Amino acid sequence: MSTYLVTGCAGFIGSHLTEQLLSAGHTVYGVDNFDPFYPRNIKERNLAGIRNHPEFQFFEINLSDFQLVRRVPFDEVDVVIHLAGKAGVRPSIQDPNGYIDANIVATQNILNRMRDAGKKKLVFASSSSVYGNMPETPYREDMEVSNPISPYAFTKKACELINYTFHHLYGMDILNLRFFTVYGPRQRPDLAIHKFVHLMKTGRAIPVFGDGTTSRDYTFVADTVDGIIRAVTYTEQNTGLYDIINLGNNTPVSLNDLIGTLADVTGITPKIDRKPMQPGDVNITFADITRAQTLLGYQPKTRIRDGIQQFVTWFDQQYSAV
Numbered sequence: 001m002s003t004y005l006v007t008g009c010a011g012f013i014g015s016h017l018t019e020q021l022l023s024a025g026h027t028v029y030g031v032d033n034f035d036p037f038y039p040r041n042i043k044e045r046n047l048a049g050i051r052n053h054p055e056f057q058f059f060e061i062n063l064s065d066f067q068l069v070r071r072v073p074f075d076e077v078d079v080v081i082h083l084a085g086k087a088g089v090r091p092s093i094q095d096p097n098g099y100i101d102a103n104i105v106a107t108q109n110i111l112n113r114m115r116d117a118g119k120k121k122l123v124f125a126s127s128s129s130v131y132g133n134m135p136e137t138p139y140r141e142d143m144e145v146s147n148p149i150s151p152y153a154f155t156k157k158a159c160e161l162i163n164y165t166f167h168h169l170y171g172m173d174i175l176n177l178r179f180f181t182v183y184g185p186r187q188r189p190d191l192a193i194h195k196f197v198h199l200m201k202t203g204r205a206i207p208v209f210g211d212g213t214t215s216r217d218y219t220f221v222a223d224t225v226d227g228i229i230r231a232v233t234y235t236e237q238n239t240g241l242y243d244i245i246n247l248g249n250n251t252p253v254s255l256n257d258l259i260g261t262l263a264d265v266t267g268i269t270p271k272i273d274r275k276p277m278q279p280g281d282v283n284i285t286f287a288d289i290t291r292a293q294t295l296l297g298y299q300p301k302t303r304i305r306d307g308i309q310q311f312v313t314w315f316d317q318q319y320s321a322v
């Protein structure tokens, strides 16, 4: 059994991951600062099932503050799984400095602590956003991605670069995982599926940016978490490691098809509020997952309709409970 540090453990992906690691018998130190990007009570609810687990210890700490990061017992940790950060493309355009603090400065603080504690193993949450508007699909990890089109994208790319530097200087074994539009129970309220279902169920119009032909490689959270755990194991078993791995679904879904599936699953015909494309938005995300399949044995299993059904079931339970 291992001891893992999961940053962003109160968030959408982090809370699912932490539950999985605890139920497999591992010890987890969780860090989160309940960043106000979305309400604290949602994150408290994400943590509810694990807060009192005997193998879980929670640190409410802002990772951008190095003095606070020193309180986390890095010397006891086998692998750091760094998921904390500010997510979201559009808000990053309003607040680039906030994203630099929460993403770049926090990652640098973690690397410094790992170096000081002699710790070598890091799995980092990067993003499909680094691909920008690549003309060629599907996106492969060896594509040149030096043209980020939002502050969020550049902070994630910057973290991949800092991680490389620390791999080079201190022999750290690091995997950067590029997630592709993760969805499922507890999905962040700012993301399309959650936002749309909420608006549909309260009789309001859903904003559709562009003509609906933009598409996303929606990946169900259990598949993403399975990929993260495989990456953690791979990192524990290998040395001399620095890599970038797409964790996508390899099946882009257009916005129009997504809305059609939401209508089918909820039984609600949505009202559409058409709007122009937003700055920073990309036309398509589409992961080539060959590297994840080859190195990690990763194979996403959840089809979009099934995943949306699971999301809607969770949504109905949540909103009937409040």
Ligand SMILES: NC(=O)c1ccc[n+]([C@@H]2O[C@H](COP(=O)([O-])OP(=O)(O)OC[C@H]3O[C@@H](n4cnc5c(N)ncnc54)[C@H](O)[C@@H]3O)[C@@H](O)[C@H]2O)c1
Pocket (backbone or CB within 6 Å): 007, 008, 009, 010, 011, 012, 013, 014, 031, 032, 033, 034, 035, 036, 037, 043, 061, 062, 063, 064, 082, 083, 084, 085, 086, 087, 088, 101, 102, 106, 125, 126, 127, 128, 178, 179, 180, 181, 182, 183, 188
């Ligand atoms: N959800 C997706 O579709 C997606 C896609 C690509 C990449 N990612 C990345 O995966 C990670 C997890 O995403 P998520 O959707 O679960 O987001 P989330 O916002 O639900 O979780 C992130 C957590 O990090 C915490 N956090 C933020 N800044 C912090 C700081 N300075 N110190 C401590 N904690 C801090 C937040 O409070 C939050 O609970 C993020 O790094 C995100 O950028 C997510």
